[in-house]
Amino acid sequence: MQKDTLSMTDEPSFSTTLKAIKMTNGLISFDPNLRKSLWKDLKLAKERILKVIKYANILKLSEEELYFLTDISDLKKAVEHIKQKFGTKIILITLGEKGSFYQTKEKSGYVEAMKVNPIDTTGAGDSFLAAFLYYFISNKNFNIEEALKFANTAAAITVTRRGAIPALPTLDEINNFKNKAPF
Template sequence: MTRVTILGSINVDTILQIPRLPKPGETLAMSGKQVAGGGKGANQAIAAARAEADTAFIGKVGDDANGKMMLKALQNAKIDTTQISTSNYADTGEAFILLDDNGQNSILVDGGTNQEIKIGDIETAHETIENADFLITQFETPLTTTLAAFRYAKSVGVTTILNPAPAKTDLDPELLKLTDLIVPNETESETLTGIKVTDEASMNAAATALIKQGVKAVIITVGAKGAYYQTKANHGFVKAFKVDAVDTTAAGDTFIGALSSRLNSDLSNLPAAVLFANKASSLTVQKLGAQPSIPHLSEILADGEIKKA
């Protein structure tokens, strides 16, 4: 069983269903409202665990009802929450998601306790990191903490996966040199490289630019089209599964969590892992809400399009 440790965010999502995004100054009536677990880190952890990876989490919640709810949700998903601490100084993170009738979303985030994760928390979690095949993180927690975690992971031979979301430009160059696999979407890829992703040639150019900055391998996800992968040795494009999307909120997080559950630590089976992750994401977008929509392994394998490893 693959062992995955996630350093990341824990949020409670409030999903506001609307016909379309409002124009400046416009008032729109909502057609529905739902509260669900979220946060990119927590979503990725649940995706990995439901795909039957042995999953642990490093994070922080507040001493509040949302924090208790999220701890219970992660534990119910069979995630090791030993390294999730409770803060008395901030509330658990929250996200407010505007979801339109086409399944597209815009998201506002209050980081809360996610921004309180310190280097000391990484030092406390050294054993958890050391016991993993993969360490995964995103940009919803402090970058100084991410850098400390990746430094330690590489020192003990753990493969690092970086999801550079939300997109940032002020990165320490060392972070990319410590990254084995980076997984941006097309917008995040453009932010990191300055290259607009429009076709496979531009994906190749963007991925090449990232590899020149020190990463070993790149996956650029392009929504309903699929995902492009590139290593120093090869590259290719894996098409997405065609489905009718209801809510795309956790599609990218599901992709990364599911990918890590199937990936070899030397990245040698990258195309097969991308296909598996595409399938998992295609199931996620057909349901409402982030964590409620993330599929279990049995669902990913159900129709036989993906073979059991």
């Protein structure tokens, strides 16, 4: 199950979403995709997001969302705080042109972004997470660094195009671009 906070701004949608998450026996991926302008109360947004994080196996946050949720301005300390408080198995932090950071039970690290000339960043985070999840479920010998290179490639392609849905790359485009372009 993949969730975001767009269904969590009001009741009864939040309670229904939380109930569905609690009933899920499978993998839960959560990307808050926080849009502050959609929330009347940011304190409530933070509370609701933190309630859902405890159920996530995979958590994807932007750097800005990480600092908002933890009130810690050091990336590694903020990620460690999330890991310790919620026991999240995989934490992914998108860093824009700097790439991404990950934390698992065993290790953490940075994966560089591909160098591109961005046109529109709309959809980059969605593209990143979709590509990561595809790689995660499609590879028996899962390697998080390779998954993040794949995800960063998808995001890099997305930002070189305009719009959200039309900018999303195909699997062939990701593989071709990843094989040609250096990180």
